[in-house]
Amino acid sequence: MSYDTILVEQHDAVTLVTLNRPKALNALNARVLDELIDAFAAFEADDGQRCAVLTGQGDKAFAAGADIKEMAEKPMADFYREDYLAKWHSDFTNAIRKPWIAAVNGFALGGGCEVAMMADFIIASDNARFGQPEIKLGVAPGMGGTQRLTRAIGKAKAMEMILTGRMMGAEEAERAGLVARVVPQADLIDEALKSATTIAAMPPLGTMMNKELVNAAAEMTLSQGILHERRLFQLLAGTEDKAEGMQAFIEKREAHWKGR
Ligand code: CAA
Numbered sequence: 328m329s330y331d332t333i334l335v336e337q338h339d340a341v342t343l344v345t346l347n348r349p350k351a352l353n354a355l356n357a358r359v360l361d362e363l364i365d366a367f368a369a370f371e372a373d374d375g376q377r378c379a380v381l382t383g384q385g386d387k388a389f390a391a392g393a394d395i396k397e398m399a400e401k402p403m404a405d406f407y408r409e410d411y412l413a414k415w416h417s418d419f420t421n422a423i424r425k426p427w428i429a430a431v432n433g434f435a436l437g438g439g440c441e442v443a444m445m446a447d448f449i450i451a452s453d454n455a456r457f458g459q460p461e462i463k464l465g466v467a468p469g470m471g472g473t474q475r476l477t478r479a480i481g482k483a484k485a486m487e488m489i490l491t492g493r494m495m496g497a498e499e500a501e502r503a504g505l506v507a508r509v510v511p512q513a514d515l516i517d518e519a520l521k522s523a524t525t526i527a528a529m530p531p532l533g534t535m536m537n538k539e540l541v542n543a544a545a546e547m548t549l550s551q552g553i554l555h556e557r558r559l560f561q562l563l564a565g566t567e568d569k570a571e572g573m574q575a576f577i578e579k580r581e582a583h584w585k586g587r
Contacts, residue, residue: 328361328362328365330347330362330365330366331358331362332346332347332348332356332358332359332362333345333346333347333359333362333363333366334347334384335366335369337376338520338524339524339527340375340376340377340378340524340527340528341376341377341378341379341380341520341523341524341527342366342370342373342376342378342379342380343379343380343382343516343520344363344366344367344370344379344380344381344382345381345382345383345384346359346381346382346383346384346389346390347384348384349383349384349385349387349388351391351394352383352385352387352388352390352391352434353383353384353385353388353389353390353391353439354390354391354392354393354394354395354396355390355392355393355394355438355439355442356393356394356397357397359394360414360415360419363381363419364414364418364419364422367379367419367422367423367427368422370423370425370427371422371423371424371425374586376425377425377426377526377527377528377529377531377534378425378426378427378428378523378524378526378527378534379423379425379426379427379428379523380427380428380429380430380516380519380520380523381427381428381429381430381442381446382429382430382431382432382515382516382519383431383432383433383439385432385433386432386433386454386512387432387433387434388432388433388434388435388439389429389430389431389432389433389434389435389439389442389443389455390434390435390436390438390439390442390443391434391436391437391439392436392437392438392439392440392460392461393412393437393438393469393470395464411469412438412469412470415438415441415442415445415470415471416470416471419445420445420471424535424538424539425531425534425535425538426447426523426526426534426535426538427446427447428446428447428448428449428450428519428522428523428526429442429443429444429445429446429448429449429450430449430450430452430515430516430518430519431443431449431450431451431452431455431457431506432452432454432455432512432515433452433454433455433456434455434456434458434494435455435456435457435458436456436457436458436459436460436494437458437459437460437461437468437472438468438469438470440457440458440459440472440476441459441468441470441471441472441475442470443457444471444472444475444476444479444505445470445471445475447538447541448506448507449500449505449506449507450506450507450508450509450510450515450518450519450522451497451500451501451506451508451509451510451515452497452509452510452511452512452515453497453498453509453510453511453512454497454512455496455497455500455506455509456494456495456496456497457494457495457500457505458488458492458493458494458495459472459473459476459488459489459492460492460494461489461492462489462490462491462492463492467489468489472489473485473489476488476489476505478545479503479504479505480503480504480505481503484503497509529584530566530568530572530582530584530586531568531584531586532563532566532568532586532587533563533566533568533569536559536562536563539559540552540555540556540559543555543556566587567585567587568582568584568585568586568587571583571584571585572584
């Protein structure tokens with residue numbers, strides 16, 4: 328598939344994907360979604376690629392939301408018949424088992440904030456602004472915003488942001504637990520690639536299972552989650568990479584991962 332709305336580059340074992348509609352502040356239309364699904368499927372399928380970074384082109388926006396011009400004239404029956412936005416969950420987020428980071432530069436609004444929250448974590452530039460302003464358009468978040476924002480920052484702040492449409496700056500987002508780290512805008516891509524490179528150097532099966540376990544925390548009861556964690560810990564104990572990792576520690580040398 329050739330891409331019109333995204334750019335894809337490989338930096339050793341890290342795939343960098345850039346939303347590339349800067350004139351529309353990287354608004355997310357159907358084409359963007361299809362291309363992201365395709366690019367992330369290729370990333371998943373490539374054993375040489377271990378971590379991905381998603382960012383937005385330009386210095387103004389990560390993504391200013393779902394494409395309002397695409398939605399404006401669409402009748403309700405079409406939204407329902409197409410199950411509009413469903414693929415973001417089924418074919419995008421749920422299909423990515425390897426780790427990926429959102430590098431948020433500027434506005435992450437509506438669907439843009441929601442895509443950032445689909446990532447395993449967010450690194451934000453100091454000018455990043457997060458918000459779920461759908462209420463001002465007469466709708467609600469439709470790609471997980473009410474659920475993921477509430478889990479990330481708690482009911483009080485999520486409810487206030489969603490009901491008023493107010494934006495949250497990078498520092499507040501870090502304090503509230505929405506983002507892992509804030510960095511100067513000029514350093515954002517380097518810092519995100521550095522983080523991704525660190526993750527890419529970890530044992531691949533362990534990385535995927537650790538991701539699965541942290542995500543399970545949002546889906547399971549504490550007892551179920553702790554049992555799931557113990558079982559995956561026990562499963563990892565049977566891998567060649569566990570034997571190598573522990574032997575390397577004992578021998579005071581670097582480990583060489585095999586991914587099995
Ligand atoms: N969809 C389509 N086009 C968009 C867009 C969007 N979400 N956001 C911005 N654009 C376009 C603008 O229409 C404009 O295009 P033109 O030059 O052709 O007019 C261009 O991007 C630049 O935008 P502005 O001139 O508005 O830039 P600004 O600096 O004055 O304002 C902004 C920036 C505050 C982010 C403003 O663009 C804005 O409020 N955008 C919409 C944000 C929004 O409401 N997002 C939620 C969308 S609904 C959604 O996402 C639902 C869901 O959960 C799935």
